[in-house]
Amino acid sequence: MADSILRVSDIHKSFGALKASDGITLDLRQGEIHALIGPNGAGKSTLIKQIAGGLRPDSGSVTFLDQDVTRHSVAERARLGLARTFQISALAMDLTVLENAVLGAIGQRGSVFSFFRPAMKNAGLLSQARAALAQVGLEEDEATITAELSHGQRRQLEVAVALTLAPKAFLMDEPMAGMGAEGSKALTRFLQELKHQAPILLVEHDMDAIFACADRISVLVYGKIIATGSVDDIRANPDVRTAYLGEEDAA
Amino acid sequence: MIREGTLNIVILCLLVAVPAYAYVMNEPFTITLATRAVIFALAGVGLNLALGQGGLVSFGHAAYFGMGGYAMGILASHAQNYDPIFDGAFLIEGTNSMPVIWVVAVVSSALLALLIGALSLRTSGVYFIMVTLAFGQMFYYFAISWPAYGGEDGLSIYVRNQFPGLNTLDPIQFFGICFAILCLVLLFVDRLNKSPFGLALNGAHQNEERARTVGINVYKLRLVAFVISGAITGLAGALFADLNRFVSPTMFSWAISGEIMIFIILGGVARLFGPVVGAAVYILLEHFLGGLSDYWFIYLGAILLGMVLFAKGGIIGKLAKKETHHGG
Numbered sequence: 001m002a003d004s005i006l007r008v009s010d011i012h013k014s015f016g017a018l019k020a021s022d023g024i025t026l027d028l029r030q031g032e033i034h035a036l037i038g039p040n041g042a043g044k045s046t047l048i049k050q051i052a053g054g055l056r057p058d059s060g061s062v063t064f065l066d067q068d069v070t071r072h073s074v075a076e077r078a079r080l081g082l083a084r085t086f087q088i089s090a091l092a093m094d095l096t097v098l099e100n101a102v103l104g105a106i107g108q109r110g111s112v113f114s115f116f117r118p119a120m121k122n123a124g125l126l127s128q129a130r131a132a133l134a135q136v137g138l139e140e141d142e143a144t145i146t147a148e149l150s151h152g153q154r155r156q157l158e159v160a161v162a163l164t165l166a167p168k169a170f171l172m173d174e175p176m177a178g179m180g181a182e183g184s185k186a187l188t189r190f191l192q193e194l195k196h197q198a199p200i201l202l203v204e205h206d207m208d209a210i211f212a213c214a215d216r217i218s219v220l221v222y223g224k225i226i227a228t229g230s231v232d233d234i235r236a237n238p239d240v241r242t243a244y245l246g247e248e249d250a251a
Numbered sequence: 252m253i254r255e256g257t258l259n260i261v262i263l264c265l266l267v268a269v270p271a272y273a274y275v276m277n278e279p280f281t282i283t284l285a286t287r288a289v290i291f292a293l294a295g296v297g298l299n300l301a302l303g304q305g306g307l308v309s310f311g312h313a314a315y316f317g318m319g320g321y322a323m324g325i326l327a328s329h330a331q332n333y334d335p336i337f338d339g340a341f342l343i344e345g346t347n348s349m350p351v352i353w354v355v356a357v358v359s360s361a362l363l364a365l366l367i368g369a370l371s372l373r374t375s376g377v378y379f380i381m382v383t384l385a386f387g388q389m390f391y392y393f394a395i396s397w398p399a400y401g402g403e404d405g406l407s408i409y410v411r412n413q414f415p416g417l418n419t420l421d422p423i424q425f426f427g428i429c430f431a432i433l434c435l436v437l438l439f440v441d442r443l444n445k446s447p448f449g450l451a452l453n454g455a456h457q458n459e460e461r462a463r464t465v466g467i468n469v470y471k472l473r474l475v476a477f478v479i480s481g482a483i484t485g486l487a488g489a490l491f492a493d494l495n496r497f498v499s500p501t502m503f504s505w506a507i508s509g510e511i512m513i514f515i516i517l518g519g520v521a522r523l524f525g526p527v528v529g530a531a532v533y534i535l536l537e538h539f540l541g542g543l544s545d546y547w548f549i550y551l552g553a554i555l556l557g558m559v560l561f562a563k564g565g566i567i568g569k570l571a572k573k574e575t576h577h578g579g
């Protein structure tokens with residue numbers, strides 16, 4: 001499919017007897033938010049890790065921008081524009097907000113091996129980092145040490161660092177976790193704009209947020225995708241109701 | 252609390268004032284002590300790049316210190332015996348020119364660090380510490396069992412190596428050489444730490460996963476840091492051999508690796524001047540406590556333990572707040 005940016009084909013991954021990915025196929029298309037939902041332990045993070053490159057699938061392939069990246073490292077995929085945010089914030093905590101964003105710009109520009117010009121005086125790196133911070137609304141906090149940020153601000157910074165990578169696709173693992181109703185609403189609106197810049201594969205537990213912003217939804221249960229479709233399709237799907245949404249109601 | 256930059260200048264002034272005073276009072280031994288401190292500081296600055304900025308706990312930096320030492324020993328011993336190192340299709344002769352010896356020391360310890368780093372950086376944590384320690388010990392035993400260069404007894408060099416325009420036998424002039432090199436290397440490392448390379452190295456230390464996900468090849472990044480780190484410590488080894496006019500397998504021993512690490516812990520991990528303060532304090536303690544008791548190492552141990560428990564940033568950390576360099 002021409003407008004498919006990212007494609008996962010028949011991915012299998014087992015941890016011992018546990019099939020965390022059991023023949024998963026899905027794609028991410030230009031301009032969409034594709035939500036991946038499923039109960040705890042369904043294998044969502046495991047799938048994201050395999051797409052990002054941190055975990056090698058037992059079999060199957062990952063194609064990004066019409067290129068087979070199954071054997072590419074995390075860093076190589078990132079340099080192609082595959083940007084990831086983590087379920088648990090992964091930031092350099094002793095660095096400032098701006099330094100974290102500059103780190104992203106350094107990686108994206110491949111300027112890791114420039115040894116003499118101070119990074120924090122490099123106009124190119126700084127403007128790239130500041131543009132990303134401004135986009136998520138963190139420009140006022142650029143001098144703050146990351147460890148001193150609130151939980152919500154850290155999630156924003158995660159997204160900002162992803163934005164410095166000139167992303168062609170986003171992988172977001174529970175960006176709304178622990179954000180509160182207000183923050184999560186604001187982020188939902190933000191993602192709806194962001195998807196026009198690059199499509200988003202979104203793992204999220206917050207069903208209100210998903211129903212509000214997803215263009216397509218895939219439901220993952222025990223390592224298998226049991227349904228993919230629009231919000232209305234998924235709401236109406238009886239398998240999904242029993243396997244997943246039903247469980248939520250019962251809980 | 253004072254600014255770290257101000258503190259650093261005070262430290263440099265003290266480091267010059269002590270031998271200057273000793274020169275006026277005609278106490279060459281004190282000048283030699285100060286020279287030792289400067290050379291140890293340089294070795295520590297090398298390790299601090301890997302350990303402090305990069306988080307790579309190498310317990311085998313004696314390998315590069317020894318390599319630098321033996322670069323001096325081998326070149327100078329061939330020169331004093333008028334015996335070429337290699338006489339075949341082409342001729343390699345020994346030399347007693349300090350600049351040439353330093354270049355050879357830097358290049359050979361960099362190559363050694365490339366080899367050891369390439370293998371040991373595939374591991375991490377305790378394994379990394381053990382692997383680097385094992386490599387260091389390997390060279391220690393190699394030096395002991397290599398009779399051509401003195402084996403266990405080491406190598407004495409009877410002629411002082413030369414530096415154009417200076418009398419290297421004069422303690423204060425040799426101190427000047429070492430001090431100038433230390434200052435140049437500190438300047439270099441400061442730039443390095445602030446460069447994109449330094450920020451990436453620090454970022455990967457704090458969060459390896461993060462560095463990877465922004466497209467940084469962490470292995471390559473660390474390997475380059477490790478090579479630069481080993482080269483600096485190797486240069487210190489050559490100067491140490493110049494100072495003593497003697498090299499022996501002890502330069503390769505794990506005790507040296509430990510001492511270099513102690514300078515950093517005493518002075519302040521990841522602080523530019525941490526190893527400088529640490530080495531100076533170490534030399535002072537060795538001199539004064541060593542005069543009081545043969546068991547001064549026990550006191551040193553207690554001081555170190557206190558440092559690790561109560562003053563995590565070392566002496567520099569106690570005196571100065573960490574500077575962040577944001578904003579352009």
Ligand SMILES: Nc1ncnc2c1ncn2[C@@H]1O[C@H](COP(=O)(O)OP(=O)(O)OP(=O)(O)O)[C@@H](O)[C@H]1O
Nearest residue numbers: 015018020038039040041042043044045046047087
């Ligand atoms: N490295 C690993 N070794 C062994 N088992 C693992 C490993 N990583 C994940 N698992 C298991 O694989 C299953 C899927 O885990 P995963 O983290 O992908 O779930 P998830 O859908 O992201 O869940 P959550 O909603 O709680 O984040 C779980 O049973 C988990 O315990």
Ligand SMILES: [Mg+2]
Nearest residue numbers: 044045046087
């Ligand atoms: Mg998960």
